[in-house]
Amino acid sequence: MPYAIEADSLRKTFKGKHEVRALDGVSFGVAEGTVFGLLGPNGSGKTTAVRVLTTILKPDGGKALVLGHDVTKKANLVRSLIGLAGQYAAVDENLTGRENLQMVGSLNHLGRAQVATRAKELLDQFNLSDAGDRTLKTYSGGMRRRLDLAAALVARPTVLFLDEPTTGLDPQSRNDLWEVIESLVGGGTTVLLTTQYLEEADRLASTLSVIDHGRVIANGSPAELKADLGATVLEVGLESLGEAQRTAELFATLGSHTPTVNGTVVEVTVDHGPESAMAGLRSLDTEKIVPTVFTLREPSLDDVFLALTGRRAEDEGENEEVSTDVTPPGRRERRRDRAAGSPTAPGVRP
Amino acid sequence: MTTGTIAAPTLTGAPHSDNVLHRARWAASDTLTITKRNLLALTRIPEALVFGIIQPIMFVLLFRYVFGGAIQTEGTSYVNYLMPGIFVQTVCFGAVSTSIGLAEDLQKGLIERFRALPMARSAVLAGRTTADLIRNVLVVAIMTAVGFLVDFRPTTGVLAYLAGILLILLFAYSLSWGFAVIGLSAANSETAQVISFPLLFPLTFASSAFVPVADMPSWLQGFATYQPVSVTVTACRALMLGGPTAIWVFQSLAWTLGFLVLMVPFAVHKYRTRT
Numbered sequence: 001m002p003y004a005i006e007a008d009s010l011r012k013t014f015k016g017k018h019e020v021r022a023l024d025g026v027s028f029g030v031a032e033g034t035v036f037g038l039l040g041p042n043g044s045g046k047t048t049a050v051r052v053l054t055t056i057l058k059p060d061g062g063k064a065l066v067l068g069h070d071v072t073k074k075a076n077l078v079r080s081l082i083g084l085a086g087q088y089a090a091v092d093e094n095l096t097g098r099e100n101l102q103m104v105g106s107l108n109h110l111g112r113a114q115v116a117t118r119a120k121e122l123l124d125q126f127n128l129s130d131a132g133d134r135t136l137k138t139y140s141g142g143m144r145r146r147l148d149l150a151a152a153l154v155a156r157p158t159v160l161f162l163d164e165p166t167t168g169l170d171p172q173s174r175n176d177l178w179e180v181i182e183s184l185v186g187g188g189t190t191v192l193l194t195t196q197y198l199e200e201a202d203r204l205a206s207t208l209s210v211i212d213h214g215r216v217i218a219n220g221s222p223a224e225l226k227a228d229l230g231a232t233v234l235e236v237g238l239e240s241l242g243e244a245q246r247t248a249e250l251f252a253t254l255g256s257h258t259p260t261v262n263g264t265v266v267e268v269t270v271d272h273g274p275e276s277a278m279a280g281l282r283s284l285d286t287e288k289i290v291p292t293v294f295t296l297r298e299p300s301l302d303d304v305f306l307a308l309t310g311r312r313a314e315d316e317g318e319n320e321e322v323s324t325d326v327t328p329p330g331r332r333e334r335r336r337d338r339a340a341g342s343p344t345a346p347g348v349r350p
Numbered sequence: 351m352t353t354g355t356i357a358a359p360t361l362t363g364a365p366h367s368d369n370v371l372h373r374a375r376w377a378a379s380d381t382l383t384i385t386k387r388n389l390l391a392l393t394r395i396p397e398a399l400v401f402g403i404i405q406p407i408m409f410v411l412l413f414r415y416v417f418g419g420a421i422q423t424e425g426t427s428y429v430n431y432l433m434p435g436i437f438v439q440t441v442c443f444g445a446v447s448t449s450i451g452l453a454e455d456l457q458k459g460l461i462e463r464f465r466a467l468p469m470a471r472s473a474v475l476a477g478r479t480t481a482d483l484i485r486n487v488l489v490v491a492i493m494t495a496v497g498f499l500v501d502f503r504p505t506t507g508v509l510a511y512l513a514g515i516l517l518i519l520l521f522a523y524s525l526s527w528g529f530a531v532i533g534l535s536a537a538n539s540e541t542a543q544v545i546s547f548p549l550l551f552p553l554t555f556a557s558s559a560f561v562p563v564a565d566m567p568s569w570l571q572g573f574a575t576y577q578p579v580s581v582t583v584t585a586c587r588a589l590m591l592g593g594p595t596a597i598w599v600f601q602s603l604a605w606t607l608g609f610l611v612l613m614v615p616f617a618v619h620k621y622r623t624r625t
Contacts, residue, residue, distance in 0.1 A: 054466040076468050079469075095391065
C-alpha cells in the first residue's frame with residue numbers, strides 16, 4: 001500500500017542551554033486513507049515530528065515525505081496538500097468564526113466565491129452556524145477546537161495533521177470532536193494524530209507508534225499494543241506502606257508482569273482480569289489485609305509506558321495539562337524537553 | 351521503507367506554481383488578506399486605538415500648556431515647533447504595535463498555522479506593517495485636527511504639509527520592520543513591549559522633537575541632531591514651517607531606505623527560521 005506520510009530517520013536537536021534531542025531517528029509510515037496515532041507523553045517529540053512534517057520546522061537529518069513530496073524541498077507544494085490543527089486553538093480570537101475560515105480560505109488561494117461557500121459549509125458541518133458571526137472571544141474551548149479543525153479543512157486537504165486535538169477538553173467536547181474526526185476518515189482523508197491518551201488512539205487510530213525521548217519504542221495496532229501489555233490492570237489501595245509492600249509480593253505470582261508500588265497503591269497488569277482479581281483477593285484475605293480501593297481497569301498510556309520503558313509517562317511535566325500557558329506548541333515542547341532533561345527539576349519550567 | 355507514489359489530488363485551491371509572476375501576485379493577495387485581518391482586529395479592540403490616540407493628545411496638552419512656556423524657540427511659536435515632533439513621536443510609538451502584534455500572534459500559535467499554509471513567507475510581516483501604517487494614517491489625521499485646535503498653524507501650504515506627513519509615515523513604516531524583528535525574537539508580547547519602549551525613549555526624547563537641541567548639553571547635541579528621529583522631525587518641521595528642507599528630507603529618506611534594506615530581509619529571515 002502506498003504511504004501518504006513517510007518519516008525516515010528524522011532527527012532534530014534544539015540547541016540552547018540544555019541541548020535537547022527532540023527527534024532522535026524517528027521513522028514511520030502512514031498508509032493512504034488511514035488514521036495513524038503518534039502516542040507519547042509530553043516532551044516525547046510528537047509535536048516536533050508534526051512540525052517537521054508540516055514544513056514548519058526543518059529537520060537536522062533524515063527525510064520526510066507527504067504524498068511522495070519531500071517536505072523540505074517542496075515545502076510550498078506540501079503546504080497546499082495538508083491541513084494542520086494544533087494543540088492550542090490557533091485561531092484569531094478578534095475575528096468571527098466565519099472571518100477566520102475565510103482568511104484561511106484566501107490564504108489557500110481559493111476563489112472569492114469558493115471562500116464564502118466553504119466557510120458556510122464548514123460552519124454548518126461543525127455546528128457553528130449560530131456562532132459564525134460572533135468573535136471567538138465568546139466561544140467555549142470546545143467551539144474553538146472545532147473551529148480550529150474546520151480551519152484545517154478549508155482547502156479540503158488529503159492529509160490532515162492533528163496535534164493533540166482534544167487535550168484539555170471536557171469529555172463531552174472530546175467525544176464530539178472524535179465523531180467529527182471519524183467522519184473525516186470515512187471520507188478518505190489520511191490523518192496523523194498525536195495524543196497522550198491511549199483511549200483516544202484506541203478509538204481513532206488503526207496503527208500507532210509509541211514515541212519517547214524522540215525515539216519510536218513500539219509500533220502496531222492499539223489492540224496489538226494492549227495485547228502485548230496484558231488486558232487488564234488491577235489497582236489496589238492499601239492503608240500503609242508496609243501493607244503495600246506485602247501486597248506487591250503477594251501479587252507477583254498473579255501474572256507475568258511485576259507489580260509496581262506507588263505509595264500505598266499497588267498496580268499489576270494481568271491477562272485474565274476477573275480470575276486474577278479473585279486470586280488477588282484470596283491471597284490478601286489469608287494475610288488479613290483489607291484494601292481501601294480495589295479496581296480493575298483497561299490499561300492506559302501510563303501502563304503502556306510502564307510496560308515499555310519501566311517508568312511512568314507522567315513523570316515528565318504532568319503539570320502541563322492544567323497549565324494555562326499559551327506558548328505555541330513548539331516552544332512548549334522544547335521547554336518540557338529541557339525540563340525533562342534536567343535531572344534536578346523534573347517538570348519545572350526554566 | 352517503500353515509497354509509493356500518489357498523484358496529487360484535485361484541489362479546490364489555485365494550483366501550486368513556481369512562476370515568479372504568479373508568486374508575486376499571490377504574495378500581494380496574501381498581504382492584503384493579512385492586512386484586512388489586522389485592521390478587522392483593530393476595530394474589535396477599539397480600546398487599543400483609543401489609547402493610541404489619547405496618549406499623543408496628552409503629550410500635546412502637556413507640552414503645549416505645561417512645559418511649553420519654559421521652552422524658547424526661535425522664529426516660530428512653540429506649538430508650531432512642537433507639532434511636527436508630536437507627529438513623529440506618535441508614529442514611532444505606533445510602530446511598536448508591530449512588535450507587540452507579532453509577538454502575540456506567535457504566542458497564540460497563529461504564526462504556526464500561517465507557516466503551514468501555502469502563503470507567501472513575507473505576507474504575515476508585510477500585512478502587519480501595512481495595517482500599522484494605515485492605523486498611523488488615521489492617528490496622524492486625528493492629530494492634525496488636534497494640532498489645529500491648539501493653534502498649530504503650518505505656513506507652507508497643503509502640499510508641503512502632506513509631503514511632511516508622507517515623510518514621517520514612510521519613516522514609521524521602515525521602523526515597523528525593525529520592530530517586527532523584535533516581535534519575532536521576543537518570548538511574548540510583554541517582553542516585546544519591554545524591549546521596544548526603552549529603544550524608542552532616547553530616540554524620541556533625546557531629539558529635536560520637543561526641545562531645541564541647542565539647549566541640551568554639548569555632549570548630547572551631536573546625537574540629538576543627527577539621529578534618525580531628529581532628522582525626520584527637522585525635515586518635517588522644515589516642510590511644514592519653512593527653512594532649509596532638502597538636506598533633512600534627504601537624510602530622513604536615507605534612514606528610511608536604510609532601515610528597509612536591512613530590516614525587511616532580516617525580519618523575513620527571522621519569520622522563516624523561527625523555531
